[in-house]
Amino acid sequence: MLSAAGRPTRPISALLGTLALVLAATGCGGAAGSGSAAGKVTSITALDYYTDASEHAQWSERLTACGRTAGVTVEHRSVPGASLVPQVLRQASSRTLPDLLMLDNPDLQRIAQTGALTPLDRYGIDSRGFAPGIVSAGSYQGRLYGLAPTVSTVALFYNKDMLAEAGVAVPRTWDELKTAAAGLTRPGRYGMAVDANATFEGAWQFLPFLWSNGGDERRLDTPQAAQALQLWVDLVKSGSMSKSVLNWTQADVHDQFAAGKAAMMVNGPWRTAALNRTPDLHWGVAPLPVRRPGQTLVTPLGGEVWTVPRNSSEDRRAKAARVLACLNDPTTMLATAKQYFTVPSRSAVASRYARQVPSMAAFVESVERSRTRTGRLGVRWPQAATGIYTAVQAALTGERTPKEALGDAQRTATDS
């Protein structure tokens, strides 16, 4: 049955293949023919997830500038964040990977595991001077596959006017957070907002609470993890946080905050430019609260790494590597950081940056202590992340107690 059934794919493939040829001949197919004569490479392709119009334009500009130093033009394409990894896997299967590829840092190891990436030492690129966190996220089995020009993490954003009006101080502990959020809640406005949706983004926002309380992604069914989840449950139950957090993305959280419908939120510094553009919004940023005073805040390390995928042409890879090196050189890195309010990933550049942009000093400091998501679990991180966001959803909807939800999560995470 199996062998017989396996065969019919060939006629379908043959027929569809013919159609594809016809299509290609008539010029309807989206064949990625990037102009390079046999010898000299004049252009390379780059793929990332910066779909936002202005961000895309800024990155195009940067890639063009770096391409110039390598003597190539860069064809820059962006796909939505959620479809980047599926897209890369598809391209890997059809051997049509771009020459230069951006990945969110926790995705690097699993893509490297498929064999789709090339190690950077081959091109004489090393990680000297880079902060250790991002180097570990960019490495797989001891070899460096990707480098991020800048890194970031999450923090507590608050509306200064609302805090002043309610007479509430910036919370530093979970109890203070609960009290502050309750005191800031009004009809049509919530005290606090987070992204608790069923995606990796939801897991990313929960990590600072989990980690700072001594929780561990390798072992989710612990009292420490349950306490962290209980905090979110309490915030929703008391009405200080909308139940809609279950559906919000980080962008939605930002929009709620910007529209004055949330007094505090968890978000990243890359929102700074947009928040500054919002009229009549006076906002501040602070470290996320911890459960009890004296606990060390541990936040997840964010940042996108650039990689050189495995494709046939040695020359193209070499050019791509030169562009990658340019993106990660101190000057470009500093400019990028200033543009998006992120933190340069070379330690020396970061400290210079902290002096030049004092408002970012706090972020520079917290990024240094940030932990990578793949640091402990490596390629098994996605399963743990799935367990985490599923537990958050189950607990916030009231389907499970935090303890039960995390028990399920542990099972999800260890179930290969």
Add this chain to the structure above:
Amino acid sequence: MKRAPARGLLSTIVGIVLLALMLFPVYWMVNVSLQPAGDALRTGWFPLHPDLSGYVTALRDQGHSLVTSLVVALGSTVVSLGLAAPAAYALARFRLRGGPVVVFGILVTQTVPGIVVADALYGAYTDVGLLNSYLGLVLADSTAGVPFAVLLLRAAMRGIPREIIEAAHVDGAGKLRVLWSVVLPVSRNALVTAGLFTFLFAWSDFLFALTLNTTDAVRPVTVGIYQYIGSHTNRWNAVMATSVLASVPAAALLVAAQRYVSAGATSGAVR
């Protein structure tokens, strides 16, 4: 007799109220689409100060998707009718030994979940390079149109008086000729209905557009809307403006071709 008109009028009023309730979401979509950007979080009941910025954004971001949808839907209509018309003719008028089996098969296709087809097509399309192509999407989208059109046209063609067809044969016309110059013109109404619905099926398709595209190269408006939601809530006016634009074909066809739409809806319609 004063009672009857009064009762009729009362029914009309009730009917209007019922229709208003049923169409409220459509009204709301239009209302939100006319709000200024960023204000969608506190939408008024009426668009007192209509603002077209949502449409400007929608056309800028999704204009290309609308064109893609149009191309794909037209392509699927052509493919569906092209495949279905001869088949329907054969099933309706030829005594084919396998005919009933084919009809049976077409009915069975209606129970096949789209996700199962998509699962398998993804692999097949990857192998032959039809992912992210117009042709691939047109062919996949026609999975709704072909069975529907065959069944609808077959029913219509069975109703054609035998004499008409026999007369044409006596005049020496071949089968293809008869189909083209006699059967199809006589079945015009059914053809329009079938074409209209296959167009709407493809225009509305979401599943195949979502699964068989991994880039934005061939992105119909349904996927455009899906990518819009969940990205930024303060652009809800643009999301709703895109939705309004995506609803235009359905609304236009309902008004302009009401007769055919009703015929399609009541033909044991496939959806």
Add this chain to the structure above:
Amino acid sequence: MRSGPRPTPDRPAAPRSDGERTDGDRGAARAHRRERIARWLFLLPATAYLLLFFALPLVKNIVMSFQQYSATTFYTGEAPFTGLRNYAKVLSSDLFWQALLTTVLFTVGSVCGQFVLGLALALFFRRRFPLGDVLRSLLLLPWLLPLVVSGTTWKWMLDTDTGVVNRALRDLHLLSSGVPWLTGTSSALVSVILVNIWVGVPFNTAILYGGLQDIPAHLYEAAKLDGAGPTASFRYVTWPLLRPVAGVVLVLGVVYTVKVLDIILVVTGGGPADATQTLSTLSYELSFQRFEFGRGAATGNVLVVLSLAFALVYLRAGRRALNV
């Protein structure tokens, strides 16, 4: 559709063998065969298409469900056969059984709601009144809109904090806080069912209205003469005569609802906490989000079996549907 002329397939036109036997039977047989081939050629393109896009995917899905796919597969092209492992994994997960239950609840809820409301509207529109026909055809709009559009609009309307539904309920003082339409586990399921009912009512109304029109008026007059009130005439005239059409509508409803994906994906994305995850969305998530095509295919096959269980009923009713 009114019952038109009964089907009258043409008599075979070409091999009029009556007076042409002189060439011998061989020539006639060849002509006959050519004729038969010519006829099949009309059917060939559509049949080939249906085989390629329905039969093969079904077969391929069965094969895939016995293979192990992972992210690596798409690079190496290797998907080793693993026997029943995918099925074991799928069937042993709580989520699968929850999704199965959700699928059943979603289908039953949607189909019942659509039918009852559809019938009520059909009965209402049967009275003749000014603008009746226009109103009735405008009613089709929700059914014609792309599901993504309907889903998006409802998602926005049902938002707990800013949605118009909760606002209307608050303004009418029906409740003080908001109903968590999309954020509570059971209310989210109710919400997607309501949205799906909204989408399906026009279709039900249209077909049932057609069925009502086919009931001869004199039967009602006779019932009236016998002193039957509206209830009695519905019970003894309308319902018995409408039953065949009702059967078609219900079975079609089940067959189409069981595989619904768009609405759920757009309105709730299967959440919160997987409360609106059906077999369709689960299969989508496994295949296209987690790249576990083997398990996605296995889940899809369960859905196929479920659909086919209804198919027998459907085919009986479907034959009637074609001739209505």
